[in-house]
């Protein structure tokens with residue numbers, strides 16, 4: 017039978033609840049305890065797939081093709097698990113399923129209410145993760161902050177869980193923030209007290225309080241929180257802002273959280289083994305010469321939109337014993353100035369995206385990379401951009417395009433498959449999740465992966481148009497990864513170029529700090545050898 021840890025947030029959002037959850041998973045797993053994780057999102061969208069990155073940041077795609085919250089990316093990277101659709105539940109999903117049951121007549125004439133019908137549905141979705149994963153501990157993060165109107169049914173559901181699963185099988189952890197008042201140089205606990213009061217009002221007494229703060233937390237502050245919030249002093253855990261997110265599991269472990277959870281939940285656990293992780297964090301923090309990478313996208317002012325890309329770059333650079341300095345280049349601003357900015361980077365990434373805005377700047381970046389032999393890695397949209405750019409060069413026409421951006425293009429080098437043309441619904445109708453890809457021997461891709469078949473995650477609607485394959489191949493395009501039937505081009509690279517490769521899938525979702533992705537490794541390997549025009553021999557340390 018699984019045990020449950022429920023994590024709620026208080027005071028303000030963005031205090032690193034997702035990283036805390038991922039870190040708790042890590043410290044339990046490091047004791048040989050099996051864990052699975054779930055995020056409950058109180059918004060009404062069925063999934064974040066239809067939300068703009070401005071609303072939501074990155075959409076993380078699981079192997080089974082669910083479009084989920086970016087926190088699932090943290091969980092997978094820290095804990096090294098592969099999650100499924102069941103790990104991200106939204107109010108939209110809960111209500112759709114309750115309403116579908118009502119329409120089927122499942123409730124036999126009853127009045128359908130938030131309690132018990134909606135809360136029952138939430139509990140059944142939580143238990144489903146236990147059933148699918150068979151993990152010893154299920155860690156469940158409730159999105160939002162205590163006090164949000166839409167979060168109430170979720171809090172009520174997790175309150176009921178303790179009663180139903182037994183007191184010793186459920187643990188509540190509340191993540192709060194201690195603001196610092198500069199004038200008096202003090203950390204304040206009052207917002208935490210209020211937030212715990214709000215939790216208690218609905219019947220949840222936290223067992224652990226994680227106190228995020230930008231300053232050291234004194235013993236006196238811990239005493240105060242322990243007293244007012246009625247939590248053991250050893251369960252008041254400081255979470256002082258760290259240099260790298262990967263350090264958080266170590267901070268929590270060293271503060272005794274692992275031992276506390278094991279004892280409270282009566283878990284059978286081995287000794288904690290975080291030595292490799294500790295070594296990785298030490299190497300990450302050591303000063304290293306950075307590789308300078310330009311990421312050319314249209315959401316660059318929002319770093320969360322490319323979260324997994326940023327992490328994958330950092331993992332690959334670490335494996336090369338280098339740091340990474342990312343220049344975020346807004347593709348809409350890449351006009352005449354493009355060369356100046358691009359001249360200063362050692363490698364260019366064009367990440368995923370949707371819609372026409374910013375496309376022309378990305379095409380300029382791909383042209384720059386092709387003409388100057390700068391390493392280029394295209395991710396999903398970035399592959400389509402590489403193909404469009406080469407097409408414009410080959411056919412001497414700026415009419416070469418994807419039908420996503422120009423429906424009547426004379427050279428639709430990227431297009432929908434015929435069978436996709438009738439799809440009208442927007443949510444959940446793309447090519448989503450893991451598909452196999454066969455690598456062509458002797459190519460950059462085959463060398464990077466050093467294997468014949470790879471499985472990568474997709475999230476796109478448009479595909480390489482085989483009608484243009486021959487002229488593009490003649491011009492140097494190498495389709496180096498193909499679907500098993502050979503019909504879909506999954507990877508393209510450029511002949512006679514140091515390293516220009518792009519893939520129709522999203523390799524960034526599979527990179528881990530302790531196991532970087534082969535394509536990112538290959539890309540950073542090529543980029544670190546690239547000399548920046550006018551650069552001094554020794555670059556500043558990051």
Ligand code: GLN
Pocket residue numbers: 367368369370371395396397398420475476477478479
């Ligand atoms: N907009 C493109 C498509 O739908 C690329 C999507 C992406 O980059 N994820 O095919």
